[in-house]
Amino acid sequence: MPNWLPQHRYNQIPGVGFVMPTSSTEPAAPVAFELWAHPGTGKASWRTPGGTWIALDDVADGAVTNAKIAARAGIALSKLATNPLDRAQHTGTQLAATISDFVTQVRANRLDQIATAGADLNAGGFRWTNLGAPQGPNVLLDKRAGLDLHQLRHSAATHLGDAEIPLQLIMGKTRHKNPRTAMRYVKPGAEAIATATDVLAPRRRTH
Incomplete structure (x- = not known):
């Protein structure tokens, strides 16, 4: 088998039956873009200019950028460095109109579940109806509906x-x-x- 030291030009003639070097240990003096196959892992790797081996079915660190990710790529949240759904990552103000169930959730809360008012409440000219019997001296309730x-x-x-x-x-x-x-x-x-x-x-x- 010939040992070609300089580059060999194939003149666009396809090579047939090419097999990359296989060894359980790294080549002794690897060079950039050298190929090497590990029989134990069954993976073929190439030598980066930075001096590391990258499997051919793997991606070098930093090679994946936002522009290279498809819009519909199914990436699990666990793979992200920061979970965008984590409440700690939410900053600023979100408009109520952008929350799909905001009105439903607010209406589901009773008045006794809402924080105590810090100022006078304005009923806007509307009456409090369906009031129950008084429960104490500081409770504004009356048996008659429609009492303002x-x-x-x-x-x-x-x-x-x-x-x-x-x-x-x-x-x-x-x-x-x-x-x-x-x-x-x-x-x-x-x-x-x-x-x-x-x-x-x-x-x-x-x-």
């Missing part, structure tokens, strides 16, 4: 007026500054009117 804060204020002033509470105290409770405004809410009930009628009614003579 304005009606509660009106009702409280009316009950205080029926109880013969002075107007000044009623104003302090309802926080009215103008007596005329407070008087709009102080409407005596049927019992108060009946009591006033009894006072004005003439006394019957007794014999």
Whole structure:
């Protein structure tokens, strides 16, 4: 078998029956682009200019770039150095419109699951309906559906007026500054009117 030391030109004549050197150990003095086959692993490798052996079915480190990855390549997340789905990698602000189930998830949460409000709540002119029975002195609940804060204020002033509470105290409770405004809410009930009628009614003579 001839031993060609210089390059040999084949003049585009295909080589037939070529077999690369096979050994269980690396060649003694490898050069760049030299081929070598390992019979134990069954892999053929080539020598890089950097002095390392790369299997022909493998890819050199750094050779795969973003431009070389197909748009539909199925790469497992475990193969990535950073998991893009990890919450720790999420920065900035994401618009609610870009979250497919945002509205569904928010509506699924009860009010007692939401953080305590740090300011006054604005109902936008709408009423709180289907309220239950009061559970404590600091709970704003009522048995009657459709009762709003304005009606509660009106009702409280009316009950205080029926109880013969002075107007000044009623104003302090309802926080009215103008007596005329407070008087709009102080409407005596049927019992108060009946009591006033009894006072004005003439006394019957007794014999």
